[in-house]
Amino acid sequence: MRHSGRQALRQFGLRLRELGQNLLHRKDYAERMGGRQWEDYYRRRWQYDKVVRSTHGVNCTGSCSFDVFVKDGVIVWEAQKTDYPSAHPDFPDYEPRGCPRGVSASWYVYSPLRVRHPLIRADLLQRWRTALAATGPVSDPVLAWARLMDDTAARAQSHARRGKGGFVRVSWEEAETMIAAALVHTIKKYGPDRVFGFTPLPAMSMVGFASGARFFNLLGGSMISFYDWYCDLPPASPQIWGDQTDVPESADWYNAGYIIAWGSNIPLTRTPDAHFYVEARYRGTKIAAVSPDYADYAKFADHWLPAKAGTDAALALAMARVVLNECYLARRVPAFEDYALQFTDLPCLVLLEEQDGALLAGRFVRADDVGRQGNNPQWKTVVYDQNRKAPAVPNGSIGTRYGEQGTWNLRLQDCEDGKELAPVLSLAEPFVGNSDFTPVRATVHFPRFDAESPALRSMDIPCARMKIMGRERLVTTVFDLLTADLGLSRYADQKDDVYASPEWQTPITGVPAEQAVRVALEFARNAEQTGGKSMIIMGAGINHWYNNDLTYRAILALTTLCGCQGVNGGGWAHYVGQEKVRPLSGWTTVSMASDWIEPPRLQNGTSFYYFATDAWRYELLDMKAMCPPALNNGLSNSLPAHPADCNAKAVRMGWLPFYPQFNENPLEVCHKAQEAGATTPDDTIHHAVQRLKDG
Numbered sequence: 001m002r003h004s005g006r007q008a009l010r011q012f013g014l015r016l017r018e019l020g021q022n023l024l025h026r027k028d029y030a031e032r033m034g035g036r037q038w039e040d041y042y043r044r045r046w047q048y049d050k051v052v053r054s055t056h057g058v059n060c061t062g063s064c065s066f067d068v069f070v071k072d073g074v075i076v077w078e079a080q081k082t083d084y085p086s087a088h089p090d091f092p093d094y095e096p097r098g099c100p101r102g103v104s105a106s107w108y109v110y111s112p113l114r115v116r117h118p119l120i121r122a123d124l125l126q127r128w129r130t131a132l133a134a135t136g137p138v139s140d141p142v143l144a145w146a147r148l149m150d151d152t153a154a155r156a157q158s159h160a161r162r163g164k165g166g167f168v169r170v171s172w173e174e175a176e177t178m179i180a181a182a183l184v185h186t187i188k189k190y191g192p193d194r195v196f197g198f199t200p201l202p203a204m205s206m207v208g209f210a211s212g213a214r215f216f217n218l219l220g221g222s223m224i225s226f227y228d229w230y231c232d233l234p235p236a237s238p239q240i241w242g243d244q245t246d247v248p249e250s251a252d253w254y255n256a257g258y259i260i261a262w263g264s265n266i267p268l269t270r271t272p273d274a275h276f277y278v279e280a281r282y283r284g285t286k287i288a289a290v291s292p293d294y295a296d297y298a299k300f301a302d303h304w305l306p307a308k309a310g311t312d313a314a315l316a317l318a319m320a321r322v323v324l325n326e327c328y329l330a331r332r333v334p335a336f337e338d339y340a341l342q343f344t345d346l347p348c349l350v351l352l353e354e355q356d357g358a359l360l361a362g363r364f365v366r367a368d369d370v371g372r373q374g375n376n377p378q379w380k381t382v383v384y385d386q387n388r389k390a391p392a393v394p395n396g397s398i399g400t401r402y403g404e405q406g407t408w409n410l411r412l413q414d415c416e417d418g419k420e421l422a423p424v425l426s427l428a429e430p431f432v433g434n435s436d437f438t439p440v441r442a443t444v445h446f447p448r449f450d451a452e453s454p455a456l457r458s459m460d461i462p463c464a465r466m467k468i469m470g471r472e473r474l475v476t477t478v479f480d481l482l483t484a485d486l487g488l489s490r491y492a493d494q495k496d497d498v499y500a501s502p503e504w505q506t507p508i509t510g511v512p513a514e515q516a517v518r519v520a521l522e523f524a525r526n527a528e529q530t531g532g533k534s535m536i537i538m539g540a541g542i543n544h545w546y547n548n549d550l551t552y553r554a555i556l557a558l559t560t561l562c563g564c565q566g567v568n569g570g571g572w573a574h575y576v577g578q579e580k581v582r583p584l585s586g587w588t589t590v591s592m593a594s595d596w597i598e599p600p601r602l603q604n605g606t607s608f609y610y611f612a613t614d615a616w617r618y619e620l621l622d623m624k625a626m627c628p629p630a631l632n633n634g635l636s637n638s639l640p641a642h643p644a645d646c647n648a649k650a651v652r653m654g655w656l657p658f659y660p661q662f663n664e665n666p667l668e669v670c671h672k673a674q675e676a677g678a679t680t681p682d683d684t685i686h687h688a689v690q691r692l693k694d695g
């Protein structure tokens with residue numbers, strides 16, 4: 001007791017002393033007793049000396065506008081801006097934008113894991129420094145690099161070390177000197193077109209991309225593409241429309257009356273735009289989601305179609321069949337039909353080719369087939385015109401693009417005489433033919449895509465006999481081919497095929513047939529009632545699969561048949577790395593250096609890596625496996641056996657770019673032309689062309 005009493009007394013004395021000191025120094029007292037100094041720390045945390053407007057260059061394509069608060073040159077915090085212009089008084093605002101990745105984006109800038117200095121493999125640096133020193137008192141970097149490249153044993157050693165790390169830090173100046181020396185050496189020895197570049201994507205930094213692309217274009221090198229290479233590009237788009245990816249602004253979702261969200265997890269991958277998806281629902285838009293899992297976008301939907309991954313094309317074929325049957329055959333929707341006649345190739349005539357006794361769809365009938373000899377007749381498609389009771393050549397095919405004026409459009413006119421056209425959609429229509437055009441019924445074979453091995457199926461379809469180049473040929477329309485391809489019969493004595501039916505797709509996709517029918521009909525009826533405001537939002541979930549072009553094209557048959565493309569609130573909306581870039585035209589001039597040279601020197605990445613990495617040497621793909629079964633007997637024999645040959649053929653035909661273009665240094669080509677007497681650029685070109693012709 002006595003002991004503890006002494007302790008208590010001692011404690012009391014200490015506390016009394018402390019209190020006295022605290023009273024003398026009030027600040028310390030506040031701090032030590034849990035005072036308010038932490039508030040200063042907190043205030044300092046949010047202090048800034050300037051604010052800059054920016055966004056996050058992280059390839060999200062959201063481009064959300066942010067105020068970035070900076071103190072002493074360091075980003076301290078960010079806040080979303082809320083000053084976007086309104087799209088329309090009746091429209092939701094663009095805000096709120098932003099996403100969780102965005103608010104943490106500045107952390108990456110200061111991450112200790114970020115590479116902020118040039119790094120080089122130690123042994124290469126050592127050899128470079130030695131070689132540079134050996135060039136003499138006035139160093140010659142190009143000579144040093146040439147010596148390094150000539151030392152084949154050391155080069156092989158260096159290459160063997162690739163992938164094994166061993167990097168050391170160098171100064172920017174040293175790294176830049178080495179790269180410049182390597183470029184100059186390569187250009188001198190092999191030519192500028194042996195230099196290839198790949199700079200970060202425009203969606204990450206327009207300036208960064210433009211600077212690199214401009215550099216390579218001015219240098220005479222080539223820029224390697226990106227959007228197609230990693231398959232963000234939907235190949236269906238250039239295949240159908242000839243453009244890269246032209247889709248609506250996300251705010252346009254709000255205009256839609258019906259949306260099918262197909263393999264695009266909007267809340268996750270287009271976070272700042274996802275509110276339009278939700279707001280559209282408040283407005284009354286009905287939504288069907290196609291997704292193998294109950295994804296974030298499925299939980300907002302009215303229907304969830306759980307198609308197994310990779311089977312979407314089967315579901316789309318069945319839905320297209322429902323629409324075609326309901327809106328074109330069982331009854332006729334004039335708006336859809338008018339749209340199909342004017343804006344699609346459905347009325348265009350196609351030749352039927354016979355192979356091993358089977359009739360197959362061949363190429364389009366061309367203007368020169370029907371005796372037209374005007375401008376580019378081999379590049380113009382043909383329809384059967386009810387007005388003139390004869391074939392006619394409508395505006396808008398590729399042949400009208402060059403060499404004539406005023407016909408590169410989709411007005412329903414004959415491109416030669418300008419007379420109004422009334423094309424037939426189907427040769428099953430009762431129409432009075434001319435003596436050179438006799439409607440008949442013929443059995444045509446189609447590939448089927450549900451069999452383990454290549455297989456064909458057949459149906460009778462409406463065709464016509466037509467004199468082409470003095471020979472009688474069978475032709476039909478794209479519409480008639482599509483109808484039969486979707487398993488629909490045009491004759492009372494021929495049943496519909498089960499292929500491509502809603503029941504057919506169920507075991508493939510797992511989606512109940514009734515659900516596929518219901519969503520297809522709702523989509524079509526909404527389009528009919530709203531003038532095409534039915535939309536399909538598509539994305540990486542289906543684009544990043546094998547044969548994505550066929551999947552997309554099967555889905556796009558829905559928007560095309562329902563007259564939705566080109567309508568606000570309708571059509572397709574693909575979102576994989578797609579964005580609208582306001583300053584595009586100016587930016588293109590800068591990045592492609594088109595103020596100096598035309599055309600831009602671009603190389604598609606897939607071909608480049610296929611050849612430059614020697615991947616083609618290890619190719620196991622049999623080209624016949626890539627052909628539809630209909631081509632396996634006949635036409636596939638005329639195909640090159642190896643994909644590399646297909647690429648080479650495409651380059652020769654001018655369908656693909658390819659660099660380098662000569663088997664010698666282009667500088668040498670110019671030197672030889674000069675030695676042969678060329679004094680002007682035209683002389684040089686003529687000399688080079690002549691050498692190519694002479695082999």
Ligand code: SF4
Nearest residue numbers: 060062064098099102
């Ligand atoms: S979506 Fe996210 S990461 Fe992209 S700009 Fe907007 S906030 Fe930044």
